Amino acid sequence: TATSCRAERGEVIHGPTGRRLGYGALVDQAATLPVPPNPPLKDPKDWRLIGTPAKRLDSPDKVNGAARFGIDERLPGMQVATLAACPVFGGQLASVDDTKARAVPGVRQVVRLEDAVAVVADHMWAAKQGLAALDIKWDEGPNAKLGTADIVQQLAAASQRPGVVARNDGDAVRAMAGAARKVEAIYELPFLAHATMEPVNCTVHVRRDSCDIWVGTQVPTFTRTAAAQLTGLPRERVQVHNHLLGGGFGRRLEVDFVRRAVRIAMQVPGPVKVVWTREEDIQHDMYRPYYYDRIAAGLDERGRPVAWTHRVTGSSIMARVTSELFPKTLRVMRAVGLHQLIATVKGLDVDAVEGAAEPPYTLPNIRVEYVRQEPPGVPTAFWRGVGPTHSIFVVESFIDELAAAMQQDPFEYRRALLDQAPRAKAVLELAALQAGWGRPLPPGSGRGISLLHAFGSYVAQVAEVSVSKQGEVRVARVVCAVDCGVVVNPDTVKAQIESGIIFGISGVLWGEITFKNGRVEQHNFNDYRVLRIHEAPVIEVHLVRSTETPGGIGEPGTSAVMPAVANAIFAATGKRIRKLPVKDQLRP
Incomplete structure (x- = not known):
């Protein structure tokens, strides 16, 4: 019986007799058996491989040049x-x-x-x-005279009109009108090359x-x-x-x-x-879209948000990808009424609002909208971190703005809004603890914090930065707490988070594609700058032990670090970054 057998190293072993049969010897008979509806899973306490660090087999070849690209x-x-x-x-x-x-x-x-x-x-x-x-x-x-300013002007105009509703809980408009205080902002995020x-x-x-x-x-x-x-x-x-x-x-x-x-x-x-x-x-890349976001919050006397509105305006990658890459699938699913599972839903691009439509905070009245505005001629595509690379930046920067408006600590302000999100609260607390949140830093330095819930994972990051008198930003340290459910190989999770953080720092500090006379102005790494080895921060990744469903890990590191860095810059300088990249904004 199943209870008297165990699987080990490609074999099924009968406990009482010690008899062993390889999986191959059992395949034909196993194929004739009905699939059990609820097969018992191994108790996590009995796991031997899951959760154990394992080295990558391809690393030596990548180091010695044998790997083939x-x-x-x-x-x-x-x-x-x-x-x-x-x-x-x-x-x-x-x-x-x-x-x-x-x-x-x-x-x-x-x-x-x-x-x-x-x-x-x-x-x-x-x-x-x-x-x-x-x-x-x-x-x-027709695009020979196109410039970045033209695209931004079109996005700004489009952002004035109502969008397709991505989320509408409560009555945000009415709650906003009755709020004790209103805070609003516009955020702009540029085209990005890969x-x-x-x-x-x-x-x-x-x-x-x-x-x-x-x-x-x-x-x-x-x-x-x-x-x-x-x-x-x-x-x-x-x-x-x-x-x-x-x-x-x-x-x-x-x-x-x-x-x-x-x-x-x-x-x-x-x-x-x-x-x-x-x-x-x-x-001639296909770029992360330029986004133009309008966001506002109504606060009560304690500074808690009682109303939240967020309108995302930008290109729809999903509309193009679905029609180009899944045309047959789309036709079939449209015929049976299920096309919204892979396409835009009545104009809503689910990727463009991911991270904006489901923030982990307690927001009793929230309305999130999406306005599609395609830049003339400019091809757009997914960029590591996808939709949350802009939406998490906006949400987490704005939460920081609310804390600052009420003169409250950014960590404590967030934590007070997470009573209904225990996993999010746990990673936030872990990141703050490991980073030494509240410990004094030298003048010209600051800590920033961010929280992400996307791809089925929860990630909190604390960034420490220093800003020179010339306005140069150096990210010195990033502390990250991750709850991505069951972790199979901790080394892989940490590697993905570390590389995502490096990628995101490049984006928040310098990443920008601009147009003049229809042409991209950037050419190479000299004017499309990326983080180099000597500029890389110390990165600490702390994993939460969990038996929850596994979540994604390739994208969250990128999306979470960008607002953490921008919030740290605010802590160091008092300047709020609402338009990326940071680049020369801090120069005297």
């Missing part, structure tokens, strides 16, 4: 291509004179696409030299009856579908050889670079590796 692909007879796309989104290739490019040693071919031109060569250097020698003329299209260490690249070999793709992608199935659509081949004739990612962060959820590589390969004999330069990658 997409850009490492080498094939017999392979050529290398690089490209230039129209610098203005929505523009087209008007003409190109390739006379000088063809004279570059090693250049084999110039491929023209509707909105780009590629140079195919024996190696990357020749391809780059050939590309630089092209005389390209662009039809820049800035992966490995620029996007894709190697493709298109034959008459098959297609092979070597790439590092987060979506091999979508990659296969895109190639099949372009080549006209059946999906089963497209083979995707997936490699490790030199950074994904949502960028490699997209297949735009795969489509371009396939279109180029269809005009090239043999395999061709298409590599984007870093500049091309940053200037």
Whole structure:
């Protein structure tokens, strides 16, 4: 019987006799048995592997260079291509004179696409030299004069109109009118690039009856579908050889670079590796949307929020992703009335309001709305942390504003609003305890705190920063408390939190994509700055032991650190950061 057996190291062991059978020996018989409706689970006290740190098996290869990323692909007879796309989104290739490019040693071919031109060569250097020698003329299209200020103006105007309701508990309008005090603010968060260490690249070999793709992608199935659509081949004739990612962060959820590589390969004999330069990658990324948020709270005599309104205005990633990547699924689910599970619901983008629509605090009257406003021509996509990268920043910065308005401690103010959220309260208290909340810091330094409930996990962070007289911010220490339910491998959880914190600090301090005359102004790491090793803070991660359902852990570190840093800057300087990035805002 099941009670007399145990599973161990791939075998089922009969306790009384010690007889052992491997799983493989039992498969055929097990397949004929009915699935038990409520199989008993192992008691957590008997866990041997769950919760035990385990080293990653791929770490040595990543250190010694043996790991294979997409850009490492080498094939017999392979050529290398690089490209230039129209610098203005929505523009087209008007003409190109390739006379000088063809004279570059090693250049084999110039491929023209509707909105780009590629140079195919024996190696990357020749391809780059050939590309630089092209005389390209662009039809820049309707967005040739577009600037960031134009986009912000459109968002600000759109934010004035009522949005689709994401949450409406109580009567926020009436409660606001009767509040003892009202606090309101506008927050702006910029476009953000993914800035992966490995620029996007894709190697493709298109034959008459098959297609092979070597790439590092987060979506091999979508990659296969895109190639099949372009080549006209059946999906089963497209083979995707997936490699490790030199950074994904949502960028490699997209297949735009795969489509371009396939279109180029269809005009090239043999395999061709298409590599984007870093500049091309940053200037033709698919960006985290620009968000323009209006938020207000009505407070009672004690400073507790009795009314809360939050209107999110920005692009809808879900609307595009659903229609582009799940068209068949969407059609089927729409036919049965279930399309709202994966799409926008009557105009509501559930990702755009995640973190805003379900804050953990006790808010008796809350109304959250979403206004969709697409930036003209600018492609938007998921960025590590997705919707909460903006919504948690706004909510947690604003909670800090309320505490400051009432001259109350930010930690104590939050804790008083968490009586109905014990898991959130526990991580908040743990982070504050481990960070030494309330302990004095030197002049020019400050601590900030934040709380996140998203992806099924609870995360609290305390950031310690120092601000120089020149306005330079240094994040010295981040203390993080995490309750993500059952933790299988603590090392993996800590690694994800640590890397998310590094990613988020880059975003809050410097991350920004801007437009002038339709063009992205940033080019490379010199003007799209990311945190470097010598700038990294001390990071402490404390895990809550839990038997709750496992939650997500890849995203929360990024979303939670951004408001913690901004709140710490306020504590150090008295300046509230309502528009990101911080960048030069603190300079005298």
